[in-house]
Amino acid sequence: MLADVVFPVSSPPISKGMLVCSDDGMVLALLHPGDVGYDLSEAAYYRGWIVPGFVNAHCHLELSHLKDQIQTGTGLDGFVEKLMDIRQNDPDTIARAILNADAEMYDTGTVFVGDISNGTNSFQCKENSKILYHTFVERFGFHSDKADSAYHSGKQVLEKLQQLQHNHRGNLTLHAPYSVSEKLLTLVCNEISQHGGILSIHNQETSTERDLFLSGKGALTSRLEKMGIYDGNWSAPGISSLQWLHEKIPDSIRVLLVHNTFTELSDLQGWLNRDAWLCLCPGANLYIESRLPDIQLFIDEKLRLVIGTDSLASNTQLNIYEEIKLIALNFPDIPAAMLFEWACLNGAKLFEMQHLLGSFDVGKKPGLVWISDADPEGKKIFKHSKAQSI
Numbered sequence: 230m231l232a233d234v235v236f237p238v239s240s241p242p243i244s245k246g247m248l249v250c251s252d253d254g255m256v257l258a259l260l261h262p263g264d265v266g267y268d269l270s271e272a273a274y275y276r277g278w279i280v281p282g283f284v285n286a287h288c289h290l291e292l293s294h295l296k297d298q299i300q301t302g303t304g305l306d307g308f309v310e311k312l313m314d315i316r317q318n319d320p321d322t323i324a325r326a327i328l329n330a331d332a333e334m335y336d337t338g339t340v341f342v343g344d345i346s347n348g349t350n351s352f353q354c355k356e357n358s359k360i361l362y363h364t365f366v367e368r369f370g371f372h373s374d375k376a377d378s379a380y381h382s383g384k385q386v387l388e389k390l391q392q393l394q395h396n397h398r399g400n401l402t403l404h405a406p407y408s409v410s411e412k413l414l415t416l417v418c419n420e421i422s423q424h425g426g427i428l429s430i431h432n433q434e435t436s437t438e439r440d441l442f443l444s445g446k447g448a449l450t451s452r453l454e455k456m457g458i459y460d461g462n463w464s465a466p467g468i469s470s471l472q473w474l475h476e477k478i479p480d481s482i483r484v485l486l487v488h489n490t491f492t493e494l495s496d497l498q499g500w501l502n503r504d505a506w507l508c509l510c511p512g513a514n515l516y517i518e519s520r521l522p523d524i525q526l527f528i529d530e531k532l533r534l535v536i537g538t539d540s541l542a543s544n545t546q547l548n549i550y551e552e553i554k555l556i557a558l559n560f561p562d563i564p565a566a567m568l569f570e571w572a573c574l575n576g577a578k579l580f581e582m583q584h585l586l587g588s589f590d591v592g593k594k595p596g597l598v599w600i601s602d603a604d605p606e607g608k609k610i611f612k613h614s615k616a617q618s619i
């Protein structure tokens with residue numbers, strides 16, 4: 230096939246590039262105009278761009294039934310309050326919403342998803358999905374005396390995941406620094422150290438997380454008090470939550486920090502030399518907090534970036550290209566090729582799938598995404614352009 234621009238991702242974009250694939254999607258050749266075998270008469274022409282399949286590094290498939298149920302701009306505090314009110318729905322509605330969300334992701338070019346699961350609702354869908362999944366079985370619990378039960382119930386969910394015929398890969402993980410005890414953090418880190426996996430954790434999605442960790446005050450503290458899980462006996466560490474995580478998580482563990490909306494340079498001290506990855510979820514950040522992370526800071530500091538959609542409770546769609554468009558719209562100096570590197574190759578590397586996914590290198594089966602109505606020059610991400618798998 231031929232396109233105005235092909236983005237191999239592991240090498241610079243090719244104007245009028247030609248991609249030769251086998252019937253099952255394996256890359257056989259990637260040709261520049263004039264190369265031997267470059268035959269216009271044989272190639273299907275796609276007006277626009279062709280890029281490899283996307284990796285969605287952060288999703289909550291099981292929350293898909295909550296689409297359009299929480300208004301935007303509530304702040305994380307208001308969001309959690311609303312979520313507590315409406316989380317129940319009948320099993321058929323939940324299952325149908327999960328299947329639709331999985332189909333939406335596939336149709337819009339996603340080939341691999343890092344998905345947060347608190348329970349087993351998404352497992353049947355995953356077993357039959359065309360998408361590959363890594364499931365993070367997420368635990369939380371602020372009190373140390375709940376750590377053992379949270380850990381053991383998580384192990385039970387993980388065992389059910391491991392019984393699937395397809396898409397059984399995954400590991401235990403933690404919700405956020407403000408929702409876990411140090412004991413639970415240690416149990417989950419020990420589990421990952423022994424059995425492998427990635428520690429995915431929501432990081433600094435709200436500014437009030439900083440107040441809680443620095444002084445034990447602020448809106449998040451009030452929220453935890455109102456929910457009856459903070460009684461004033463916990464002592465604030467006096468450092469930011471990200472610095473606290475840096476102290477508590479062993480260096481050997483790969484960490485995926487999700488959101489990073491309020492992360493500052495001082496929070497990143499010590500993280501730059503670790504196996505740490507930052508996931509950007511701009512759609513959810515704008516939906517909940519009406520603000521985006523300091524992405525330019527992360528680029529300047531050479532952090533490894535990946536992209537996620539978060540859930541349909543906090544986003545209007547699960548389409549990685551729409552997340553790319555949001556970043557491009559707000560940070561117009563970031564080249565399109567760099568955005569595809571985050572969405573494709575970095576995601577593949579994070580989940581150790583780079584032998585198969587992430588770029589158009591010969592021998593890989595990365596999936597094919599057609600970006601229609603795209604800039605023929607291969608530079609600008611147009612607002613009206615659209616992604617679909619082919």
Ligand SMILES: [Zn+2]
Nearest residue numbers: 289431539540
């Ligand atoms: Zn999330």
